[in-house]
Amino acid sequence: MSDDDTLRSVYELVQLMSSLNDTRRSILIALAHIYPRSVSGVQLSRLIGYSGKSRSLYRGVLAHLQENKMIMIDQLTPKLYAIRINNEHPLLMLLVDMCRKYGSKSKKIYEKSLEE
Amino acid sequence: MDSLLVRAKGLYVDRQRIALATVMIVFTVTFYVFYSPGIYTLVEGIPHQIQYGSVQGIEIVYSFNTIGFFLAFSIMVFAYAVWSWAFLPSPAVSYTLGVLKGIFGPSVKIKHGIGKRFSLTLDNGVDVNITCRIKGDGPEEWFMYRLESSKFESPDLEKIALRHGMSVSDGRLVTWVSNDELHSRTLLMGNAISMASM
Numbered sequence: 544m545s546d547d548d549t550l551r552s553v554y555e556l557v558q559l560m561s562s563l564n565d566t567r568r569s570i571l572i573a574l575a576h577i578y579p580r581s582v583s584g585v586q587l588s589r590l591i592g593y594s595g596k597s598r599s600l601y602r603g604v605l606a607h608l609q610e611n612k613m614i615m616i617d618q619l620t621p622k623l624y625a626i627r628i629n630n631e632h633p634l635l636m637l638l639v640d641m642c643r644k645y646g647s648k649s650k651k652i653y654e655k656s657l658e659e
Numbered sequence: 660m661d662s663l664l665v666r667a668k669g670l671y672v673d674r675q676r677i678a679l680a681t682v683m684i685v686f687t688v689t690f691y692v693f694y695s696p697g698i699y700t701l702v703e704g705i706p707h708q709i710q711y712g713s714v715q716g717i718e719i720v721y722s723f724n725t726i727g728f729f730l731a732f733s734i735m736v737f738a739y740a741v742w743s744w745a746f747l748p749s750p751a752v753s754y755t756l757g758v759l760k761g762i763f764g765p766s767v768k769i770k771h772g773i774g775k776r777f778s779l780t781l782d783n784g785v786d787v788n789i790t791c792r793i794k795g796d797g798p799e800e801w802f803m804y805r806l807e808s809s810k811f812e813s814p815d816l817e818k819i820a821l822r823h824g825m826s827v828s829d830g831r832l833v834t835w836v837s838n839d840e841l842h843s844r845t846l847l848m849g850n851a852i853s854m855a856s857m
Contacts, residue, residue, distance in 0.1 A: 555822055558847065559823065562824065563840060607835040610834070610835065611821075611824050611825055632821055633818065633822055
């Protein structure tokens with residue numbers, strides 16, 4: 544990919560991220576950092592510091608993110624879901640790459656909150 | 660949340676309370692109206708083995724009065740459902756119109772229809788339909804919007820949609836947007852539309 548293409552993608556990524564609201568943005572950032580791990584709904588709400596029931600995340604936020612192909616949700620058992628970022632998304636692919644390259648410190652923080 | 664939307668939310672909650680109170684009063688009145696004039700029962704000649712009190716009970720429950728009462732009550736529920744489907748509180752309408760005019764220019768034609776719908780036609784002839792839903796499914800999301808463009812023929816449509824955080828359904832760009840995303844994501848949709856219609 545040439546520099547011009549990368550810059551354009553970064554620009555589009557910034558625009559996309561800034562168009563999302565707080566909850567959706569923090570979900571994508573957190574999932575991009577811990578990629579390729581996938582998390583359950585409860586773990587995700589802990590990751591983004593969400594105080595409500597994790598079930599309420601599914602209906603509005605996660606369902607819409609999945610519809611727009613930004614995240615993938617696999618149903619493991621009737622009650623357990625594995626949520627991960629969609630690494631084939633043309634812009635989020637770039638976000639994941641950046642997080643892997645420069646985000647090791649943040650990654651540690653995110654992983655610590657998953658350990659407990 | 661925008662102050663107009665806060666007001667719209669307050670109005671909506673108030674109106675729901677008023678509607679509930681009205682329904683309770685109307686319910687009582689219809690109950691009185693339907694059962695006071697006399698019972699027109701549906702069953703004739705109930706066997707004598709059953710006690711007389713029970714016969715009276717059955718006659719009251721199984722009667723034209725009950726049918727009429729349920730009809731009246733279902734009309735009430737239906738009217739309430741239509742009312743809450745059709746109307747968006749006016750502060751929310753002016754917020755939505757303001758945001759849309761801010762993006763597509765003050766001269767854009769916006770039609771506000773019944774059923775919380777907005778449809779606008781852009782300069783290049785593309786239609787965008789916006790449907791609002793009060794009390795969306797998400798947390799703290801009071802007003803959700805469904806954006807839907809008209810059909811495109813562009814071969815890159817899928818890619819354009821992905822890069823603007825949308826999805827494609829039936830050749831249209833579609834997405835759900837919460838009220839605090841309405842401005843930024845409608846803007847992105849405007850970009851996507853101009854790319855797709857090139």
